[in-house]
Amino acid sequence: MTVFYNQFANRNLDRIGALSDGLFAIAMTLIVLEIQVPALPHGSGDEDLARALVDLAPRFVTYLLSFLTLGIFWNGQQTQLSYVREGNRDLAWLELLFLAIIALFPFTTSLLAENIDLRLALGLYWFNIFLSGAVLYAIWTYVSRAGLLREGTGPEVGAAIVRRIGIAQVLYLVGFLISLLPTGTYPAIAWIVLVQLNFAIAPRLGFLHRI
Numbered sequence: 001m002t003v004f005y006n007q008f009a010n011r012n013l014d015r016i017g018a019l020s021d022g023l024f025a026i027a028m029t030l031i032v033l034e035i036q037v038p039a040l041p042h043g044s045g046d047e048d049l050a051r052a053l054v055d056l057a058p059r060f061v062t063y064l065l066s067f068l069t070l071g072i073f074w075n076g077q078q079t080q081l082s083y084v085r086e087g088n089r090d091l092a093w094l095e096l097l098f099l100a101i102i103a104l105f106p107f108t109t110s111l112l113a114e115n116i117d118l119r120l121a122l123g124l125y126w127f128n129i130f131l132s133g134a135v136l137y138a139i140w141t142y143v144s145r146a147g148l149l150r151e152g153t154g155p156e157v158g159a160a161i162v163r164r165i166g167i168a169q170v171l172y173l174v175g176f177l178i179s180l181l182p183t184g185t186y187p188a189i190a191w192i193v194l195v196q197l198n199f200a201i202a203p204r205l206g207f208l209h210r211i
Helices: 013-033 046-055 057-082 089-102 105-114 119-145 155-179 185-201 206-210
Strands: none
Touching (some): 013 057, 013 089, 046 057, 057 105, 057 155, 089 119, 105 119, 119 155, 119 185, 155 185
16 A cells, blocks of 8 residues: 555654744744843943933833743644644644744844834734734644544634634734824834733733633
């Protein structure tokens, strides 16, 4: 009997998880390396250092923004993988696509930090988030339809995962739409940070703990 390569390729999920952990760790490290220690002239005082640190405020804001973003997507991917029984070649390439999009975050983070008051910079950052969520949704849809889920995984698990991705994407879209208002990008960034903090710490406020 002829066995085709695609029938047995990439069955081991551990390698996908290991690659994912490494890439997320690198991306998280790169975003903090964008915060450069201020180069002050000899003889500078505390006030000079304070002003230099204030100038770095956009870098610290976007660092917090992206660290939360990457943490949320890492948790989302790991949650999905914990319900997958085995992999295959198609799933491996979907996961690689997801990681390729995640790898863009250091760039979009730096772009936003350098142009924090520009809507296009925030729009590209939001688009990075949107693509990450869309591929994460596509991965779950694929493993569900391909019969790759662990035995005993009930429909309520899939419903919760899809609901979380959908609500998160809507909330992030609201943040981008806020940036189109005359108030500019800062309220939109504050909104996105609040959304991320909700997903990170899951405060038990009404319906929020259920998303």
